[in-house]
Amino acid sequence: MSQQDAVHLEIEELDALRAEIERRTAAEAPRWNADPEDVQRSVARLLLAITEFLRKLMEKQAIRRMEAGTLTDDEVEKLGLALMRLEETLHEIAARFGLAPEDLNLDLGPLGRLI
Numbered sequence: 001m002s003q004q005d006a007v008h009l010e011i012e013e014l015d016a017l018r019a020e021i022e023r024r025t026a027a028e029a030p031r032w033n034a035d036p037e038d039v040q041r042s043v044a045r046l047l048l049a050i051t052e053f054l055r056k057l058m059e060k061q062a063i064r065r066m067e068a069g070t071l072t073d074d075e076v077e078k079l080g081l082a083l084m085r086l087e088e089t090l091h092e093i094a095a096r097f098g099l100a101p102e103d104l105n106l107d108l109g110p111l112g113r114l115i
Contacts, residue, residue: 044097048090049104055086 062079065071071079091101 041097041099044093045099045103048094048097048099052090052101052104055083055090059083 062071062076062083066076090104094101094104
């Protein structure tokens with residue numbers, strides 16, 4: 001295969017990928033629900049999703065630090081307890097707004113799911 005053929009094939013693949021992304025985003029474009037009755041739930045879902053994302057990042061960082069041995073046993077215990085309580089609190093608040101834990105995973109379109 002010549003270099004020109006390879007470039008042409010790459011351009012075709014990029015065009016096909018671009019078309020697929022445009023097709024998916026047009027078909028699944030999520031919109032914010034501006035219904036006054038649902039505004040609090042929509043805002044709660046967004047804030048809880050971001051908080052859950054940050055909690056999972058902190059949890060992964062804590063695991064890395066624990067595996068690296070940079071935390072004392074007491075710090076591991078406190079950190080684990082704090083992360084568990086944060087998760088419980090997030091689920092309690094989500095339940096108040098009628099949200100299940102899976103509702104906190106936002107769809108970012110072509111980028112995939114947040115969590």
